[in-house]
Amino acid sequence: MKKAMDADEIKDVLKANPEWNLKDGKLIRKWSFKDFIQAMAFVNRVATLAEAAGHHPDIDIRYNHVVLGLVSHDAGGITQRDASMANKLSKEFPTA
Numbered sequence: 001m002k003k004a005m006d007a008d009e010i011k012d013v014l015k016a017n018p019e020w021n022l023k024d025g026k027l028i029r030k031w032s033f034k035d036f037i038q039a040m041a042f043v044n045r046v047a048t049l050a051e052a053a054g055h056h057p058d059i060d061i062r063y064n065h066v067v068l069g070l071v072s073h074d075a076g077g078i079t080q081r082d083a084s085m086a087n088k089l090s091k092e093f094p095t096a
């Protein structure tokens with residue numbers, strides 16, 4: 001298990017991944033779509049990617065908006081695994 005990052009380390013992650021924000025101890029980013037079906041298609045692609053990586057985002061789906069939250073539940077904070085996943089998600093899904 002990787003150890004949770006401190007505030008300075010998280011700040012560096014946010015600088016390197018400007019689409020992501022820190023909220024409630026998680027890295028979060030929102031994607032918006034034309035409709036619910038498109039949002040769900042996105043969620044399913046995220047699920048495949050997450051399963052392959054063995055690291056699973058918290059997912060909040062509201063009609064055509066999806067917010068992904070990254071935190072390492074086992075470490076009780078944000079780890080390098082979350083930073084890597086943020087990077088991967090932004091590369092795979094640059095915009096909605």
Ligand SMILES: C[C@H](O)[C@H](O)[C@H]1CNC2=NC(N)=NC(=O)C2=N1
Nearest residue numbers: 054055056057071072073074075
């Ligand atoms: C065994 C397996 O690696 C763990 O259960 C993983 C799976 N995916 C996970 N995802 C997230 N976000 N946090 C975890 O602690 C976590 N644990």
